[in-house]
Amino acid sequence: MEYFYAFTLISVLLFFINKKRAVIFVIIGCVFFLYYLPSIGHFGPDYLGYQTTYVNAFKIEAFPWVNTAAQIDSEPFYLWYSSLISAYSNLVFSFYMIFNFLLCVFISVFMLRSFKSDYKYFFWIMILPVIFPTIFYFLLRSSLSYFLVALGFFSLLNPSKKKAIFLAILFFFLGINLHSQYILITLLILGVFVVLRFETLAEYYRDLKIIIISAFALIFILTGLRSFTNELASILSFLPSSDVISVKIGHLTGVDNKGLRLTALLSIVIYPVMAFQVVIKTYKSHVLYFLNNKLKERKFLLLMLAIILYGAAINIAYFDSALAAGRLSRFSDYLGICLLMPMYFKTCIGYKTEYLALVIITVLAPILYAAVYMNIQWGIF
DSSP: OHHHHHHHHHHHHHHHHOHHHHHHHHHHHHHHHHHHGGGSSOOOHHHHHHHHHHHTEEEOSSTTSEEEOOOSOOOHHHHHHHHHHHHHHOOOHHHHHHHHHHHHHHHHHHHTTTBOHHHHHHHHHHTTTTHHHIIIIIOTHHHHHHHHHHHHHHHTTSSSHHHHHHHHHHHHHHHHHHOGGGHHHHHHHHHHHHHOOOSOGGGHHHHHHHHHHHHHHHHHHHHHHTTOHHHHHHHGGGSTTHHHHHHHGGGGGTSSOOOOOTTHHIIIIIHHHHHHHHHHHHSSOOSOSSBSSHHHHHHHHHHHHHHHHHHHHHHHHTTTOHHHHHHHTHHHHHHIIIIIHHHHIIIIIOTTTHHHHHHHHHHHHHHHTHHHHTSSOOTTO
């Protein structure tokens, strides 16, 4: 793992010199690590589960044309996706991981196409220290699902509300069926998008009130759901991944994993403060800070604030259950790392301090995310 961290540090230094070339270097380097690390022979249990599931895939004559001797508790859509590539491409597992990564890179082009170039580049450099090894190596079904949900979120910036909702629902549906941990956040994003009005500044404070009140309400709702996990599983039984949901929903009670997360402080305190300050800084300004259209920028900032506050609400409601809080707030946490932090430093502090955000997350990654850098043996380490 030390080699990957050294690669991260080199990438950050290159980013200071030339953003675009550094991101190209990052993508090439990530492909190298995804190919090289699995060949060494020291794997974690999650990695072995994904590998065995992939290797044991085989063709069948009837729909859905492929199957696998699954070794992991995973959503059927992920098992089908993994098996389809295995059975019809005959790629070795390391190349499957590379294909999955490059597919996510391709999706990110559409996700971030409306953003100014600086933020497109920051997204991929900020993803490197923690998110890349987590979703592209250890927890594979979290990768494509995250990017599809993110694509659904950014689809909401479409000028046509009906088209935005249709595209968002499509990508959200695909994402949550690859990994059901995103069900809650997708429902919240769609709900707040339908309620909010983005057209005039006169309704800006109304939208802020709705976001804040709904975030507080979410704390009480989620706390109450601990007593109704069976009923919740029944409501979600229509989904293809309902069997997996029924098993995983037990985490909401907190009985399987108790403990406090140091990163919860980021979710509950740091990210909300950053999001509020970015919104306050930009809402009256005629300057286009992040996007190429002021209405899109206003939509994005309000929705990002909502997501960040919902992530804080989840962490408060499940403060004593690290597993439930970490999984349910994963999308908001990743959004906070990849986009919010550099946006906050650039707009609210200035003087190129967005680079400071990159340095902070890179230096603190082995401390804040010890499970990635210390508690798991990866490669030859």
